[in-house]
């Protein structure tokens with residue numbers, strides 16, 4: 167008998183604890199959930215991993231850089247690697263519009279000036295692929311690249 171009372175007592179104590187504890191929690195919890203579903207509402211199952219990658223910089227340009235595979239040849243930090251030159255500190259050499267066109271047809275820019283001729287020669291075993299994406303997206307990416315400092 168005593169034992170059963172103890173069990174019931176404990177159950178009641180837990181229920182009361184939960185009512186107060188969970189009651190308060192539910193308030194904040196549901197506020198979080200609303201904010202969260204707002205964020206994730208825009209198609210998030212596949213956006214989630216990208217958000218991880220682009221943690222430091224979530225601008226559209228940074229996302230295109232990841233998604234279009236630029237990092238393979240220009241590095242995760244855009245500092246270049248043995249497949250491609252650095253993309254940092256390019257602001258003096260390009261307008262965003264020119265760079266957007268370059269992304270569409272890299273080869274057509276190899277004779278643009280001495281600097282490009284040299285870069286193309288230096289990486290002559292590697293080809294910068296053409297990116298046939300909408301101009302607005304290339305422009306977004308180019309603008310972001312031009313904001314990168316050395």
Ligand code: HEC
Nearest residue numbers: 234235236239249250251272285286289292293294295297
């Ligand atoms: C397969 C390797 C490769 C990939 C992938 C690649 N690039 Fe390149 N990139 C190069 C090479 C090699 C050059 C050197 C010049 C050339 O070949 O046109 C270059 C040159 C450039 C330049 C000119 C650099 C300068 O000094 O003016 C820019 C800008 C550039 N890439 C941007 C990008 C962007 C943005 C992407 C992704 C959309 C990308 N690249 C993807 C290999 C690559």
